[in-house]
Each structure stands twice: as structure tokens, then as C-alpha cells.
Amino acid sequence: MRLIDKLISPPQDKYTLLPLDLNYKIPILNKLTSPRSGEVISFIVENDFIRVLVKNVSGKFNVYEKVYTNSESLEQKLQDIETYLKNKYENIEVLKIGTYVPTRHGIIRLHTFPKNLKKSEVLKALELYIQEEIAEIFPDKEIIYSYSFLPSKKDEPYKVIVSVVESSFINTLVNWASSINLNLKIISYEPICILNFSILRHLPNPFTIIHTEYNKVLILTYSKNRLNYETFPYSLNPSIISTDNLDTLIWDLRNYIVLNDLNNIYLSGLALEYTHLIEFFLERLPIFGLLTLDNIPERYSLLYTLSERLVHV
Secondary structure (H helix, E strand, O other): OOOOOOOOOOOOOOOOOOOOOOOOOOOOHHHOOOOOOOOEEEEEEOOOEEEEEEEOOOOOEEEEEEEOOOOOOHHHHHHHHHHHHHHHOOOHHHOEEEEEEOHHHEEEEEEEEOOOOOHHHHHHHHHHHHHHHHHHHOOOOOEEEEEEEEOOOOOOOEEEEEEEEEHHHHHHHHHHHHHOOOEEEEEEEHHHHHHHHHHHOOOOOOEEEEEEOOOOEEEEEEOOOOEEEEEEOOOOOOOOOOHHHHHHHHHHHHHHHHHOOOOOEEEEEHHHHOHHHHHHHHHHOOEEEEOOOOOOOHHHHHHHHHHHHHHOO
16 A cells, blocks of 8 residues: 555645655745645644644644643544644634654655666565565554655666555544544655755755654754664653753764764754753754744744645645
8 A cells, every 4th residue: 555645645746755656756846836725734643742733824823732741642632632623613624634653653765776677677676675674674563655766867776765654553643534524635754744844944965954852853864865864762851851861862963973974964843942952952063054943933843844735735
């Protein structure tokens, strides 16, 4: 089964890196169609928080977040989002909704193949690679996967992005949306949203993004021939984080950066809301720039990316 292709069907040349079909193209923002009218809503359900971003018809944003101190089920968190939407809107069926799957529920890979191979041979080889990945990483789980050929010049090898996501998480989202008649237009994947955010910020290739959240730090590197990412499960909740934990995090990040020879590094996400965290990162890591938002808290950067995507669906 192709990855959530029944929910996501953007026109060609949209700036989504989520693999959709063999005609997929690298997004170019100036080729986007004109925005369509209506409010759009993006949300995320994480281990210890939910977050909602509303973009209204005038282009202004409203935000909502709930942080959980105790462990709550995915179903309970979705119920809380439903309550928020129903309190805010009389008719939620007309809203365009989008969300993304947290990194821990899937993987993405970039594969290359010689151009002298036939397309049918590439597809066979690709399927073998995918099956090997599934057997190794998801041996006992049902998954949904997708792949897409990226544009390449005549003398360049084939480049294919592969996404693999646990189907149970997606099925829960889809069933919940269906039960309350939500118009769930997009289910993306967290690393894909980070890539899309880099496109919105016009980052030059190659680049590395250090994206910060309450419950993790995610480093993603993208270049012509490389797509790598790594998750560091450190809490960046300002109310509980300690200097010792920050020092350990910086040590791990610095080692990863050196070992992988990373450069053109940008910082994004939650840390940018706190001056002491910005200073801490800038003083200890070779960060080139900050990926900031206008008039929205920085923790909503990936939901902002989804909302921009939803406007053109």
C-alpha cells in the first residue's frame, strides 16, 4: 500500500517532499497555485503534548497547546483536540485539517541507482531494499510505505526517497477523523515537514537543521546525494531541563556533527523561544543561522509548514 496516498493528493509542483507517485518533482514555491479560501488547521499529537495551529481566511494564526504531565492515551489526546475544535467551530466538517506522524513511528531513506538501469529494474531493486528495511526495523508491525523518484539530469543517477510509517498510528488518526467527519487532507511525516520548512526558508543545498522540541532534538541533513537524520531523546522543557542535561545534549550533538562532517547548520523549533537556550546552542555549536517564524511561537514551525501546504490543497 502506498503511504497515505488516499489522504494526500496535492497537484504537481507543490512543495511537499512526501513521496506520492512517480511524477513527483522537487517543490518550487513560485509554482504554487493561488491559495484557496477557508480556514486550515494543522495539529500534532505527541507523547506529552498536543498542539493546534489555525490559519484563518485573513492569514492570521491562532495557536493552542496542551502539555500532559501524566501518560495519556493517543485516543484521549485526539478527544482533547476534538473538544477544542468543537468549542471553536459550529461545523467542523468544512475545515481542512492536516497532521504529521512523529519521527519514532517511521523512517525515510534516500536511495540512488545507476542511470543505465531500466526503470523496471530500479523498481525491483527498490522493492528489495524496502522489504529488507521493513524486515530489519519493523519485523512485527504492519507498515505503509511509499517511494518517489526525484528529478535528475540525464547523466545523474536515479534518486528515490522512501518513506515507511507504522500503519497503526495512521489508522488511528484516520478512524478518529472519520468518526467525527473531519476533512483530513494531509498526513505527513515529521522529517518531511522539516524538509518542507527548509524549502519555505529557501535554504541552500546542502544544509543541516537542528530541530528542537519538548521531548527530543532532531538533526536532519539533506544534500544532493544524502538524506540523514538522527533523534536525540533529550527533554528541552524549560521548566525541568538542567544545565547538566544541556551539556550532555551538546556533547552528543557536537560529536554527531563532527563524525558526519556537517556544515551549513540551522537551528529551529522550541529553543528559539528562549534566549538562554539560543545562546547556549550558539556558543557551543557551529550554527550558521536561525529558522524563525513571524508572529507565531517557534514551536509551531512544522505546523506552520503544514498550514501553508493545506492552503494550496
